[in-house]
Amino acid sequence: MDVAYVNPFISATVKTFEMMMKCDVKPGAPTVKKDASFSFDISGVIGLSGDALGAIALSFPKDVALKAVSAMIGSECTEIDYEVTDGIGEITNIIAGNAKIGLSKFNLSISLPNIIIGKDHTIQSLSDIPALLVPFASTIGNFSMEVALKTP
Amino acid sequence: MDVAYVNPFISATVKTFEMMMKCDVKPGAPTVKKDASFSFDISGVIGLSGDALGAIALSFPKDVALKAVSAMIGSECTEIDYEVTDGIGEITNIIAGNAKIGLSKFNLSISLPNIIIGKDHTIQSLSDIPALLVPFASTIGNFSMEVALKTP
Numbered sequence: 606m607d608v609a610y611v612n613p614f615i616s617a618t619v620k621t622f623e624m625m626m627k628c629d630v631k632p633g634a635p636t637v638k639k640d641a642s643f644s645f646d647i648s649g650v651i652g653l654s655g656d657a658l659g660a661i662a663l664s665f666p667k668d669v670a671l672k673a674v675s676a677m678i679g680s681e682c683t684e685i686d687y688e689v690t691d692g693i694g695e696i697t698n699i700i701a702g703n704a705k706i707g708l709s710k711f712n713l714s715i716s717l718p719n720i721i722i723g724k725d726h727t728i729q730s731l732s733d734i735p736a737l738l739v740p741f742a743s744t745i746g747n748f749s750m751e752v753a754l755k756t757p
Numbered sequence: 758m759d760v761a762y763v764n765p766f767i768s769a770t771v772k773t774f775e776m777m778m779k780c781d782v783k784p785g786a787p788t789v790k791k792d793a794s795f796s797f798d799i800s801g802v803i804g805l806s807g808d809a810l811g812a813i814a815l816s817f818p819k820d821v822a823l824k825a826v827s828a829m830i831g832s833e834c835t836e837i838d839y840e841v842t843d844g845i846g847e848i849t850n851i852i853a854g855n856a857k858i859g860l861s862k863f864n865l866s867i868s869l870p871n872i873i874i875g876k877d878h879t880i881q882s883l884s885d886i887p888a889l890l891v892p893f894a895s896t897i898g899n900f901s902m903e904v905a906l907k908t909p
Contacts, residue, residue: 644875652804652812652868660804660869687884694883716804716868717812717905719880723796726875731846732839734869753869 606754611635611737613707614661614752617700622743625699626676633740638751644725645749646670647685649697652716653705659713659754660736661704662728663697669746676745685722694718700750711756758906763787763889765859766813766904769852774895777851778828785892790903796877797901798822799837801849804868805857811865811906812888813856814880815849821898828897837874846870852902863908 615632622630645664653659665673667685674692675682682689697718705713721728730736730753739750767784774782797816805811817825819837826844827834834841849870857865873880882888882905891902 648873650802650804650871650873652802652806652871654804654806654866654868658867658869660871662871687881690881691884694881714806714866715810716806717810717882717886717907719802719804719812719814719882719905721800721802721873721875721878721880723873723875723878726873726878729839729842729846729872729874730869731872732843753871755869 606734606737606756608635608737610708610754610756611739611752613704614700614750615739616707617703618741618750621696621700621703626673628676628743628745630741630743633742635737635739638736638738644727646724647693648721648726648728649693649718650721650728651697651701651718653701653713655711655713657711657713657754657756659752660730661697661701662751663700663748664728665693665748666746669748672745690720690722694720758886758889758908760787760889762860762906762908763891763904765856766852766902767891768859769855770893770902773848773852773855778825780828780895780897782893782895785894787889787891790888790890796879798876799845800873800878800880801845801870802873802880803849803853803870805853805865807863807865809863809865809906809908811904812882813849813853814903815852815900816880817845817900818898821900824897842872842874846872
């Protein structure tokens, strides 16, 4: 995929964390994901389709997920319960929804999110459509985004 | 979601395993998933969008995933490598693609698949759109499908 296509996802992530979690987020350089080397505790995954096909995954260590959802809903979350999985799904949904505006030429629509829970899980794309991996550092901790987009 | 909408996913799964893996698959009764009680080693996840929004996840224990992909590609897989993750992604893709034909009134399109690897991971939907869980028994072992569909 063209690296430029990851930019709407990056700016959507920065804006979403700033607006909804009042949290300052700094993106690192996107890299082509070579292997399933990063592992996390909870991920939000959502599909994109239209004139391009895609998928986005936002992956968090448990403590960062708890802090992000706590900040979003304004009450402290201490365990990964439905409130937290719904929150992570909602964050993923909002980011994908914002990113598609910057990719309007592909007329993308977004699916329902799935939320993955599991210590040290990894996420992969099909090997012929390598995902771009974007690390994020934030005031509540580090997390990561993977974006795969198959353009016409 | 209307339980009837899960039927195209069930028949697509049975047909796909029969045609591609020469494997006899028996679906169990779909149930509304109450909690993240089932856990697996590898899952294929794909999003659906159009006049309805959805997501489907196919989840396998490691040994069943290896046997399924081995049967599909006609050579023995012994570890979860790219061949296996691509295979699980492809199986998920084919099942979603077949199921959408039975749901043509929703003009669904399907996203790229993501493949989740991680011992005992669980998959959830947003709590206001409960997923239907379908257990499958097959000659190569048991696996499971989760379908969430938000219809207009």
